[in-house]
Amino acid sequence: MRRLAILRRAKPPRTRGFASISSKNGSISDGSSIGSIGRSSSSSSSGSGSGGDLAQDDESDGRGGQRPGVNTLSSGKEAGHVSVLRDEVVDVFADTLGMRNEALIVDGTLGAGGHVEALLHRFETLPCNLRIVGVDRDPDALEIARRRLAPWGDKFRAVHSNFSEMKTTLGDEVMPVDGVLLDLGVSSMQLDRGERGFSFRNEGKLDMRMDPTSPVSAWTLVNKGPQNVLETIFREYGEERNARRIATQIVRARRKQAIDSTHDLVRAIAPMVDWKTARSHPAARIFQALRIAVNGELDSLETFLDNVPNIVRPGGTVAIISFHSLEDRLVKQAFKKYKDFTPCFRGVRKASKEESTENPRARSAKLRAIARRLQ
Ligand SMILES: C[S@@+](CC[C@H](N)C(=O)[O-])C[C@H]1O[C@@H](n2cnc3c(N)ncnc32)[C@H](O)[C@@H]1O
Structure with missing residues (x-):
């Protein structure tokens, strides 16, 4: 699978952000x-x-x-x-x-x-x-x-x-x-809490980070990510056939106004959707793709x-x-x-x-x- 440079930066350094454990000696916050x-x-x-x-x-x-x-x-x-x-x-x-x-x-x-x-x-x-x-x-x-x-x-x-x-x-x-x-x-x-930004159904800030200390959120990708990176994310992680058109539409929309929330993103891609032929909500694939990218899910699994x-x-x-x-x-x-x-x-x-x-x-x-x- 092709690696995306912008996503590699999304990975936190190995020892960062461990709230309750020192990775050096394996001790846990409760002292055991x-x-x-x-x-x-x-x-x-x-x-x-x-x-x-x-x-x-x-x-x-x-x-x-x-x-x-x-x-x-x-x-x-x-x-x-x-x-x-x-x-x-x-x-x-x-x-x-x-x-x-x-x-x-x-x-x-x-x-x-x-x-x-x-x-x-x-x-x-x-x-x-x-x-x-x-x-x-x-x-x-x-x-x-x-x-x-x-x-x-x-x-x-x-x-x-x-x-x-x-x-x-x-x-x-x-x-x-x-x-x-x-x-x-x-x-x-995670899906049910709108403020985590994982679900297209719940209004909230576009975030999608499982670990809130990770440096790159969905907001960053959607508002700052190069168009070709977005296209690749949608195609590879969302298996979205209209990846190019949707990425183009997002870049067009964000030029007018930042895409801040989950529902802003749903509204931004809505014009690209052929609602007659859509079998599932197209936002589902886009949100899945962004979530996988933001959290480096396939990299972690590999x-x-x-x-x-x-x-x-x-x-x-x-x-x-x-x-x-x-x-x-x-x-x-x-x-x-x-x-x-x-x-x-x-x-x-x-x-x-x-x-x-x-x-x-x-x-x-x-x-x-x-x-x-x-x-
Ligand atoms: C489907 S839920 C697990 C539910 C759990 N098996 C249960 O029965 O309650 C997935 C969980 O895995 C966490 N997760 C996903 N990828 C992870 C990773 N690479 N490292 C650590 N946790 C991860 C998510 O934050 C989420 O809390």
């Missing part, structure tokens, strides 16, 4: 160390069960009994995001890691923490003492997930990072791990995929949910390339009719998973 969450000393025998730590914590905080939130599995609606293919993801990790004494996995796209909650919940019934480091580049998501997953105590830690940098951020104390989950793209919380053999230990598992063909193609090709990994199932898992009806985001979701052979 990442390494300590992965290497539990309380679970060395397979019969100990994963509830042991929780029982100890209950005693130590004097409350007795189980803490609220651990026994119940929430739908995610309250947190603002319903996890896609939740049971399928949990099955993959339970099947591959469930019978061990302990395992440490990274959820590289923590979001509202729905997959993490479901995994911890299922592993309560299995011999494996599972601990999870949740990574997200969006500080708002980290806050939401921290609150939701607080009842799980030291089984979970949240870290601000791009998943493409997880090896460096989490360091040798944690890496390599027993599994990685990626649930790519944006969360409903960097992660290149690193998988250094991140996942023998016997470990990688599961990735993608939402469009550009992502899925990268995942499929990379999974085929690895030498000592085998697919957990043939092809992809997709959402059931029921899930797709209840959660339209699930319609385009594809789950692929591979496990590394024990050497």
